[in-house]
Amino acid sequence: MTQPLVTLGICTYNRAASLCQHCLAALEKLTYSNYEIIVIDDCSSDKTQDVLHEYKEKLNRLQFFRNDKNRGLCYSRNRILEKSQGEIIVFFDDDVSIFPSCLDEIVKAYLQDSAALFAWGGVYQCHGSHDSNKLTFGSGSLFSMRRIVANHFRFDTNIRYFKTYCCEEHEFARRVQRQPGKIIQIPTAKANHYQAPAKNRAWRGLGGDLNYLYEKAKHGSILKYYQSLLIGIQYTIDCIIFKHKVEKDYYQHYYREAVHSFHQVLLLLRDGKFLIASKYLFNIIVDVPIRALIKRRIEAKQADKFRQLFASADNIDLQSEFVQYSNFNTKDSRELLVDIERTSIK
Secondary structure: OOOOOEEEEEEOOHHHHHHHHHHHHOOOOOOOOOOEEEEOOOEEEEEEEHHHHHHHHHHHEEEEEEOOOOOOOOHHHHHHHHOOOOOOEEEEEOOOOOOOOOOHHHHHHHHHHHEEEEEEEEEEOHHHHHHHOOOOOOOOEEEEEEEEHOOOOOOOOOOOOHHOOOHHHHHHHHHHHHOOOOEEEEEEEEEEEEEOOOOOOOOOHHHHHHHHHHHHHHOOOOOHHHHHHHHHHHHHHHHHHHHOOOOOOHOOOOHHEEEEEEEEHHHHOOOOOOOHHHHHHHHHHHHHHHHHHHHHHHHHHHHHHHHHHHHOOOOOEEEOOOOOOOOOOOOOHHHHHHHHHHHHHH
16 A cells, blocks of 8 residues: 655754754654655754754755744744645654654554544653653644645644743644544554753743633633633732632633733732733733734634535545655656645645
8 A cells, every 4th residue: 555645743942962862863763654854943052953964864854944033833833834745744842752653553543534634642751750651642742634634724823922832732633623623542653752951931831821811712702801801800809808718610710811810910020020920911911812813813714714625525535645755855746746635625
């Protein structure tokens, strides 16, 4: 059976050591033969470029690109989607080693389940006290999607509050699932995650809360969002001034992070974090709801196009026709690497 082309997408930033020792080294052992590798360097200041040039000699299917400035994980992943040629796109982090048979198992799962559009791979955590022999699913360490998804969806570049990129792959997957799109787990597609040090994690909690709140605002009522801020003022008065016990309803509110926001601002002010507090308050009152409203309209159009094409497609079975890996540097070969399915959904 001819193998569908698989794109391996890796985004990296100032992690030259893990990129070399764990990520790229593992790709030399892959048992699957029809793949391309695309690495996006998010303007690293370490030896990342040296590592990539070195591995270009070892991995002749490796293509790498450098952002003109640090633009974030979602922007970099979108560049991979735009440059990819594969019928399946597999993303994994620069501190992850995928198993030799990982691609074989991913392709097998998509071939067996033609309705599956997005899949989570299984990851072993291999970092210090968190070493685990249990597979974990649902992280950015290893996931994949079909070409039809890559052609119609993009990672949301607004998800980077306080330079925190957590949950962006979950937000992407939830949008796919709403269309609806089937999401699966592939326990046999495995990888090891060697968590490498990363900058900008000091405010990961605040950034993660804002990212999650932003996602909720994209799909919820903006009016209720601002109502939640007013509820938050009452919540803060009850907690801080009157020392009242917090009602359970506060924690169950749809915009829970908005309800808690003014309390969070006071805590930051108490700790002398005046600049962070002012930025957080601006994001809560102005930035999050406005960006959410604009992005909602953009993504609604993307989703409509996806639903129309998905509904009209006879099938999305990978076995109908395949793309073979070739030299993508020539115009002629690129023109030949477009199959029937991709032509019909563009």
